[in-house]
Amino acid sequence: MSDETRDAIRTFIVDNFLFGDTSHPLPADLSLIDNDLIDSTGILELVGFLEERFAITVADADIVPANLDTIERIAGFIARKQAA
Amino acid sequence: MCGIAGYHGGNIAPERAADCLGRMVAALRHRGPDAEGTLIRGDTGLAHTRLSIVGLIDGAQPMVNEDDTLAVSFNGEIFNYVELRDDLKARGHLFRTTSDTEVLLAAYAEKGAACLADFNGDFAFALHDARTRTLLLARDRMGVRPLFYTEHDGTLFFASEIHALLALPGITADIDPIALDQIFTLWCPIPPRTAYRNIHELPPGHVMIVEHGRRTIRPWWQLSYPDRNDAPLAGSGDGTVEALRALLDDATRIRLRADVPVGAYLSGGLDSSLIAALAAPKVARGLKTFSLTFRSAEHDESGWQRTMAAALGVASDSVECTTAVIARHLPDVMRHIQCPILRTAPVPLSLLSARVREQGMKVVLTGEGADEIFAGYDLFREARVRRFCGRQPGSTRRPRLFQRLYPYLPGLKQQSPEYLARFFAFGAEALDDPLYSHRPRFRSTAAAKLFFSADLRQEIGDYDAAADLAAQLPADFRRWHPLHQAQYLETAFLLPGYILSSQGDRVMMANAVEGRFPFLDHRVVDFAAKLSPDAKLNGLKEKHILKQAARGLVPAAIIERPKQPYRAPDSEVFASPETPAYLDAVLSPERLAESGLFNVQAVGKLKEKVVKGQVSGFRDNVAFIGILSTELLRVAGKAHSHQPLSEIGKH
Numbered sequence: 001m002s003d004e005t006r007d008a009i010r011t012f013i014v015d016n017f018l019f020g021d022t023s024h025p026l027p028a029d030l031s032l033i034d035n036d037l038i039d040s041t042g043i044l045e046l047v048g049f050l051e052e053r054f055a056i057t058v059a060d061a062d063i064v065p066a067n068l069d070t071i072e073r074i075a076g077f078i079a080r081k082q083a084a
Numbered sequence: 085m086c087g088i089a090g091y092h093g094g095n096i097a098p099e100r101a102a103d104c105l106g107r108m109v110a111a112l113r114h115r116g117p118d119a120e121g122t123l124i125r126g127d128t129g130l131a132h133t134r135l136s137i138v139g140l141i142d143g144a145q146p147m148v149n150e151d152d153t154l155a156v157s158f159n160g161e162i163f164n165y166v167e168l169r170d171d172l173k174a175r176g177h178l179f180r181t182t183s184d185t186e187v188l189l190a191a192y193a194e195k196g197a198a199c200l201a202d203f204n205g206d207f208a209f210a211l212h213d214a215r216t217r218t219l220l221l222a223r224d225r226m227g228v229r230p231l232f233y234t235e236h237d238g239t240l241f242f243a244s245e246i247h248a249l250l251a252l253p254g255i256t257a258d259i260d261p262i263a264l265d266q267i268f269t270l271w272c273p274i275p276p277r278t279a280y281r282n283i284h285e286l287p288p289g290h291v292m293i294v295e296h297g298r299r300t301i302r303p304w305w306q307l308s309y310p311d312r313n314d315a316p317l318a319g320s321g322d323g324t325v326e327a328l329r330a331l332l333d334d335a336t337r338i339r340l341r342a343d344v345p346v347g348a349y350l351s352g353g354l355d356s357s358l359i360a361a362l363a364a365p366k367v368a369r370g371l372k373t374f375s376l377t378f379r380s381a382e383h384d385e386s387g388w389q390r391t392m393a394a395a396l397g398v399a400s401d402s403v404e405c406t407t408a409v410i411a412r413h414l415p416d417v418m419r420h421i422q423c424p425i426l427r428t429a430p431v432p433l434s435l436l437s438a439r440v441r442e443q444g445m446k447v448v449l450t451g452e453g454a455d456e457i458f459a460g461y462d463l464f465r466e467a468r469v470r471r472f473c474g475r476q477p478g479s480t481r482r483p484r485l486f487q488r489l490y491p492y493l494p495g496l497k498q499q500s501p502e503y504l505a506r507f508f509a510f511g512a513e514a515l516d517d518p519l520y521s522h523r524p525r526f527r528s529t530a531a532a533k534l535f536f537s538a539d540l541r542q543e544i545g546d547y548d549a550a551a552d553l554a555a556q557l558p559a560d561f562r563r564w565h566p567l568h569q570a571q572y573l574e575t576a577f578l579l580p581g582y583i584l585s586s587q588g589d590r591v592m593m594a595n596a597v598e599g600r601f602p603f604l605d606h607r608v609v610d611f612a613a614k615l616s617p618d619a620k621l622n623g624l625k626e627k628h629i630l631k632q633a634a635r636g637l638v639p640a641a642i643i644e645r646p647k648q649p650y651r652a653p654d655s656e657v658f659a660s661p662e663t664p665a666y667l668d669a670v671l672s673p674e675r676l677a678e679s680g681l682f683n684v685q686a687v688g689k690l691k692e693k694v695v696k697g698q699v700s701g702f703r704d705n706v707a708f709i710g711i712l713s714t715e716l717l718r719v720a721g722k723a724h725s726h727q728p729l730s731e732i733g734k735h
Contacts, residue, residue, distance in 0.1 A: 018534065019686035033506045036531035040495040040507055041701035064502040 005054075005075050012049050013071070017042055028072040033065065043068065050074070056081040086145070087112030087133040087244040087593075088157040088231075090210050092219040092294055094127070094239030104241070105131040108248040114420075115159075115244060115593045121145055123155055128212045128219055130157040135596050137161070137446055139183030140343045149189040150178065153214045156192075158185045159244055160207030160229040161600070163338040168202060197222070197291055200304045204338065204606060208286075210242060219294040225305045226453070226604045227288025227580025230589055234283045240294060245590070246283055246422040250721060257721025258282070259681065259714065261543040267424050268710055269530045269549040272581025274556060276301075279423045279717065288580045305606070306558065307576055309568035309613050318615050328611065329633040335605035336362040339449055346600070347372045347440060348449040350400065351650060352388030354627065354634060354643060355451030355460070359602050361637040363449055364396045374440055374448065375402040376432045382492060383651055388642060395639050403439045405432040407657040411664045415716050420594040421586045424714040426529065426706045429652045434591035441595040448592075452583060453603035456575040457612040458627040459567060459620035460647060465489050467521035467570050468621065470508050474515060483508070489624070491646070495701075518554050518561060521570030526550050532707035535682050535690065553577065567617040575609075654705045658712075659697035667691070670715050679718050682711050 010026060017037045018024050032038040038046065046068065047058045056078060067077040089108035091101065105122040109131045113120070116133030123130045123146040132145040138161065146157045162168065165184035168191060173179065177190040184205075191199035192211060197220060206228035211220045221242055223231050233242040234249050243249050250257050260281040263273040276284040286292055289305040318324050336359060340346050348360045350373035364371040373393055378384040386402065393400035410431045417434045418425075440448055455461045466489055473482040483504035490496050496504070508524055517523065526549075536544070553573075561569060584601075592599045602608070612620070615629060622628035631643050658667055669675070671691050676684045693699050694708050 015689075019683075019689040021534065021683060021686050023538075024534075033503075036527060036534075036703070039528060039531070039701050039703055040493070040499055040503070043503060044495060044498060045701075060498065060500070063498070064500045065506055066502070069506075 005078055006071055008053060009071050009074050012046070012053075013037065016045060016049075026071070028075075029070050031069050033069055046074075050078065054078050054082065086135050086159045087115035087248070088159045088208065088210055089131040089241075089243035089248050090129050090157060091242070092128045092212075092240045093297055094237055096127075096129075096237075096239050098124070101129050104252055105129050107251040108241075108243050109133055111248040111251040112244055114596060117596050119144060123148075123157075125155055125212055125214060126217070128155075130155055130210060130212065132157045135446060135598065137342050137344055137598060138165075139181050139185070142181035143183035143185055145185060147181075147183075147185050147189065149186075149193060150180070154189050154193060154211060155214075156185060156189055156209055156211045158188055158207065158209040160205060160209070160224065161341075161598075162187060162203045162205040162207060163341060163605075164202075164204040166341070192220075197293065197304065200291065206601070206604070208244065216295065219292075221286055221292040221294075222304070223286050223288055223290055225289045225307075225606050226575075226584065226601075226609070228584055228589065228599075228601060228604065230585060231286040232278065232283055233286065233292070240299070242286075244593075245420075246278060246280060247419075249283055250280075255283075257718075259718060259721075261540055261681075262547055262549075264424065264536075264540070264681065264714065265533070265544045265547055266549040266552070267426070268533050268536075269526050270553060270581075271426055271529065271578055272585075273423065274549075274553060274577065275581070280721070288576075307572060307609070307613065308558070308560070309564040309572065311560070311563045312565040312568075313563070318619065324615070324619070325629060325632045328608075328629060329637075331605075331608055331611055332358070332602060332633065333362050335602040335608050336449065337366060339600040339602050339605075340366055342447050344446050345369065345372070345444075346447040346449060347374060347443075347445045349373070349436065349451070349599075350375045350389050350392055351451065352385035352392060352642070353451070353645075353648065353650075354631065354638065355454035355603065357388075357392045357451075357638045357642050358454075358630070358634045359449050359451050360392065360396060360398065361634075362602070364398055371396070371398045372443070372445070373398055373400045374436055374443075375400060376436055377402050377404045378432075378652065379404070379406060380653060383653060385648060388645065391639060392642060401439060401443065403432070403435050405435060405652065407653050407659075408662045408664075409435065410652060411657040411662060414713070415666060415670075415720075417591060417594070418713055418716040419720045420590045421713075422590070422717065422720075423586060424710055424717060425582075425586050426532075426710045426713075427652070428654050428657060428709060429650060430586045430591050432652050433587055434594055437592045437595040437597040440597045446596065447598045447600060449600050449602060451603065452588065452599070452601050453579070453609075454627065454630060456571060456579050456583075457603055457609055458630045459571060459617075460627045460630075461574065462489055462647070462649065463521060463525060463574070464567060464570055464621055465624050465626060466508065466524070467566065468624065470520075470524075471515060471566065473505065473508070477505070485624075492648070516562075518557055518569060519550055519573070521566065522573050523550075528702055529706055531703040532710055534703075535686050535707050535711055537680055537683050540681050565617045567621055568613070571613075571620075655694045655699045655708045656697060658694050658708075660695050663695050667695075667712075670719060671712065675715065675719075679715060681714060681718075687711055 118136040119134040130146040148155045162184040165187040208229040208231040258281045275287040375389040377386040469485045480501040483501040619629045
């Protein structure tokens with residue numbers, strides 16, 4: 001998965017969930033829920049962003065932490081969706 | 085219901101003493117517009133602003149007893165004063181007035197501080213005893229009436245509101261970083277801490293005795309529950325429902341004692357409907373009810389309010405709260421609340437008390453307290469579901485119950501069981517964590533600390549508000565049933581720290597209206613505490629026994645309707661095009677930088693999102709109202725001006 005994808009996801013998270021605070025550590029394997037970066041509404045905002053930015057369709061069954069809880073998992077999920 | 089203030093000790097010069105009392109009286113005039121008085125006795129000064137409700141002609145304060153040894157400044161009501169007076173008369177006491185204040189003096193003369201246990205009421209008072217040269221400050225069991233204090237130059241100053249203390253020369257309004265951390269986690273400061281450094285609150289159910297300069301603070305009443313391993317507690321059979329109904333009836337009856345008309349708030353929910361139903365037949369001239377309505381369906385309950393008012397055949401009045409009105413009034417409401425808030429919910433309640441006052445009334449009954457005492461809040465059900473899920477962490481069916489708990493949260497409906505499990509974190513904590521029930525709320529609220537500035541974070545250091553709260557719990561807390569532990573946390577902290585203060589006394593007294601709370605009659609509180617957990621939360625059915633007690637008094641449709649927590653629109657009230665002018669001024673980068681409390685850049689982006697109407701999540705709503713209310717408070721504390729805060733930014 002390209003760094004470009006990870007950067008786009010990271011930028012979305014920083015802009016929308018950290019309100020531009022770049023000082024917050026955000027490694028690719030950081031859990032978004034356990035670190036209180038995202039709540040139930042935030043998940044849906046994230047899904048909307050992924051669908052628009054990466055031209056994929058996210059089914060209800062896809063909305064699970066295994067796909068969306070870290071930048072790394074989100075990037076892998078996008079790659080799988082785009083390859084399908 | 086009134087405002088009280090005073091000082092004790094130190095070497096305060098006579099002219100300064102009079103000036104201090106005068107300043108505090110001026111700051112408390114809104115609580116007691118009917119009369120005022122001051123009294124200086126040796127090293128003690130007492131002040132009072134009066135809202136005349138009982139003993140209209142002969143209840144002036146501060147009041148002294150017959151031999152002039154005792155003097156008191158009293159705020160609130162002792163509802164059982166009629167019975168206490170009869171008892172004291174039988175013991176030889178003579179009464180010159182018809183007021184409950186004189187009963188207090190006689191009861192103290194008879195028993196000292198032990199008289200508090202005889203009082204059924206909501207009160208805060210300062211009593212000077214010339215015989216022992218002591219000052220006694222006391223506050224009611226549940227924390228209905230407020231009492232704050234500070235020390236300056238060796239003198240103790242006290243008052244009903246922080247305002248009055250800030251009006252004194254040399255007392256500054258500095259926001260306390262630890263209090264801010266507590267509010268942005270627990271929703272309120274842990275007493276005796278307040279939002280301001282060096283200003284303290286006498287905790288509910290406590291007395292302070294100052295004797296020869298030595299100050300002792302101790303509880304005179306404590307909320308307690310039975311040991312979970314004790315013999316079975318009372319369920320909802322065997323006459324318990326009838327006993328509860330009789331108790332609530334009496335609690336309502338004595339709260340109608342007043343020499344002025346008493347009205348009632350009616351939300352359309354079970355609690356206020358039941359109180360109105362119990363009160364209506366006892367009000368000879370007809371009960372009048374007051375309600376809030378909203379344009380948004382998720383907040384509005386006007387249909388239920390009409391149903392209940394029609395069932396009782398009472399006169400009803402309502403105030404419509406538009407988003408623009410809420411935004412406009414927040415600054416002036418903050419002036420009265422004097423503590424950061426995370427919701428706008430106090431604003432509509434301030435407008436409601438203003439309507440009561442416009443209608444010429446001074447006293448209202450309300451249904452507050454039932455959700456704490458009889459386990460009505462969703463949080464209690466949520467904790468039960470979390471425990472249920474926590475026993476089978478792998479289950480994908482059990483977490484679906486969360487969607488049933490919160491049908492009004494659309495964000496949850498679309499979540500998978502895996503996400504529900506993670507949001508409610510039922511597997512993450514030990515089931516014996518004393519704060520188990522409240523962890524999700526504390527955690528999701530604390531996420532708003534993201535907006536704290538680096539300087540504020542540094543001042544707070546590794547302080548942990550939840551750990552501090554856990555350290556304050558009574559020794560026998562761990563022996564209580566989990567539901568009782570959760571009820572204690574709500575009743576002992578959030579109820580006085582937010583519901584009865586920011587949503588209660590402060591916004592009612594801003595308009596000189598006294599709230600009375602039958603569910604918080606200590607006999608009802610003690611009765612409910614002794615009930616079995618299932619009598620309160622039956623499966624996932626909340627307030628089980630209260631619903632049984634309401635049958636025949638309240639229409640079945642209201643008893644059976646899904647619970648709708650009282651909420652008002654939050655950050656959406658600031659969305660364009662109705663964004664009030666003060667918003668840009670109060671949250672300008674310059675002002676934020678000057679305050680130093682919040683991250684200027686992040687708050688700027690949050691504000692942008694709010695104005696565009698794009699904030700929908702819990703954290704961002706809580707953060708925005710929390711930040712805005714804190715900054716409004718800072719401006720109010722600093723300015724001490726009479727310019728309405730809502731005028732800030734208008735040129």
